[in-house]
Amino acid sequence: MPWSKPFVFLLCLTPFGLxxxxxxxxxxxADPTNEITHQTGTWALRFLLASLAMTPLRKLLGSAWPxxxxxxxxxxxxxYATMHLATYVFVDLGLYWPQVLEDVVxxxxxTVGFAAWLILLALAVTSTRGMQRRLGRQWARLxxxxxxxxxxxxxxxxxxxKADLREPLIYAAVALVLxxxxxxxxxxxxx
Amino acid sequence: MSxxxxxxxxxxxxxxxxxxxRRELLKAAGFGATLLPLSPSLMADSEEGPQGSAIKASKSPxxxxxxxxxxxxxxxxxxxxxxxxxxGDPARNAHTLQAKPWTVTVSGEVDEPGQISLEDVMxxxxxxxxxxxxxxxxxxxxxxxxxxxxxxxxxxRFKPNSRAxxxxxxxxxxxxxxxxxxxxxLPWPYVEGLRLDEAMHPLTILATGIYGRELPNQNGAPLRLxxxxxxxxxxxxxxxxxxxxxxxxxxxWNLAIPSEYGFYANVNPEVDHxxxxxxxxxxxxxxxxxxxxxxxxxxxxxxxxxxxxxxxxMDLSRHF
Ligand code: HEM
Numbered sequence: 153m154p155w156s157k158p159f160v161f162l163l164c165l166t167p168f169g170l171x172x173x174x175x176x177x178x179x180x181x182a183d184p185t186n187e188i189t190h191q192t193g194t195w196a197l198r199f200l201l202a203s204l205a206m207t208p209l210r211k212l213l214g215s216a217w218p219x220x221x222x223x224x225x226x227x228x229x230x231x232y233a234t235m236h237l238a239t240y241v242f243v244d245l246g247l248y249w250p251q252v253l254e255d256v257v258x259x260x261x262x263t264v265g266f267a268a269w270l271i272l273l274a275l276a277v278t279s280t281r282g283m284q285r286r287l288g289r290q291w292a293r294l295x296x297x298x299x300x301x302x303x304x305x306x307x308x309x310x311x312x313x314k315a316d317l318r319e320p321l322i323y324a325a326v327a328l329v330l331x332x333x334x335x336x337x338x339x340x341x342x343x
Numbered sequence: 344m345s346x347x348x349x350x351x352x353x354x355x356x357x358x359x360x361x362x363x364x365r366r367e368l369l370k371a372a373g374f375g376a377t378l379l380p381l382s383p384s385l386m387a388d389s390e391e392g393p394q395g396s397a398i399k400a401s402k403s404p405x406x407x408x409x410x411x412x413x414x415x416x417x418x419x420x421x422x423x424x425x426x427x428x429x430x431g432d433p434a435r436n437a438h439t440l441q442a443k444p445w446t447v448t449v450s451g452e453v454d455e456p457g458q459i460s461l462e463d464v465m466x467x468x469x470x471x472x473x474x475x476x477x478x479x480x481x482x483x484x485x486x487x488x489x490x491x492x493x494x495x496x497x498x499x500r501f502k503p504n505s506r507a508x509x510x511x512x513x514x515x516x517x518x519x520x521x522x523x524x525x526x527x528x529l530p531w532p533y534v535e536g537l538r539l540d541e542a543m544h545p546l547t548i549l550a551t552g553i554y555g556r557e558l559p560n561q562n563g564a565p566l567r568l569x570x571x572x573x574x575x576x577x578x579x580x581x582x583x584x585x586x587x588x589x590x591x592x593x594x595x596w597n598l599a600i601p602s603e604y605g606f607y608a609n610v611n612p613e614v615d616h617x618x619x620x621x622x623x624x625x626x627x628x629x630x631x632x633x634x635x636x637x638x639x640x641x642x643x644x645x646x647x648x649x650x651x652x653x654x655x656x657m658d659l660s661r662h663f
Contacts, residue, residue, distance in 0.1 A: 182412075
């Protein structure tokens, strides 16, 4: 499938394209800033979950192809998380951007979001083949941090809603299923 | 629909686009600008203009000269959990609300308890236009040209007695009409309350319309409270009951999360919400621009001069 990678790449860019299209056409509702924050945050979480789904998918299908997409999906999670952060700082806060420093210290939901973003940054920077080779065994240990990141993002989401927890709980359930595949006894069931 | 009050002539109803450009138009008034037909560019986007029956309203000195948000902003960006928790849900779902006929029960510490129908409300109280900024506790704001009348006028008619210290309000409870009430996101029905002096303050109104039209369902039809110096959640919608009480009444968000939402809920840039800052607010309708969507939040949402004295001696970080 030589075209599968470019195809998936374009597919992953579609939500971003739709947001740009919506912003240009002023079609993002009464509060475009919040809409972009929500969309980019949600897509960052979805791509993170998608990249976490590749290993279990390989096991289930007994085929290696899902692993070829794992890095790309993870990098897209970082891309959307970065757009999310940039929207908050430059568009939402705007001239009040120094407030983000206060937020990171004072608002637990931002603190955990920021911690998650730092992890994604570290994983993105070390995602190249070269880095993988250079870090050797350390690389696998470092990239286990993705489990912490997904936990922090879900905490971030649960913490920011006012009263309706349904949506973050659905993502939490998906994350739990994906993490359950990593637990030893379940792994053995698969072999 | 029949109205006992005089219907305005179409020429008396200001189209929203002209409304928004009033200041420029006033300058150009010598050229008869208000009679110009809407230019195609103004009508080009798919946004619908004000809809619904017109209400005649006079200007009020208590109004502001802020530039109102568009009809579209005001009627598609709503927090009204009775119709769903998303901002767009009320506009999609509120068509099931039967705003007519409607009666409000006034009870409690009053000498003449009773009911009043919406028609009586409309024919009894002279309607005024009040352009207020609405500051949501979620740190955004928009400017709404309300049509309404002072709550004090209605309360006086039912003759509060000397025990009346507070006013308790209740939204309709009917999960058939309000599907959001089928899930216990908040304790239903939605209840709110004011101290009597707050309720009698001339800035406090019961709104029946926006943009010179009757309230759309998603904005709290047919009758809602507007208290401009408090966070938006105090301004309870679709009111069916007003009760004068001796004790401070329970309020919904305070019942749901007491550590985050107090009884007073005065707009206060100095007292942050436990999870976010209240120092500034995102201005809805300023579109999407880098560095241009935010303003500093004013104490009491800009009404400190008129209302701060009511809270003299109170620790506002405790009574948030
Ligand atoms: C410093 C880093 C971050 C900041 C400052 C930040 C800030 C925010 C803000 C302000 C909101 C919206 C709150 C509201 O409803 O008004 C939000 C929502 C959200 N964020 Fe973040 N965030 C950060 C990192 C992340 C990361 C790394 C992810 C995912 C990988 C993420 C995922 C989400 C999700 C899923 C939502 C909810 C979207 C929704 O309501 O539908 N955030 N974030």
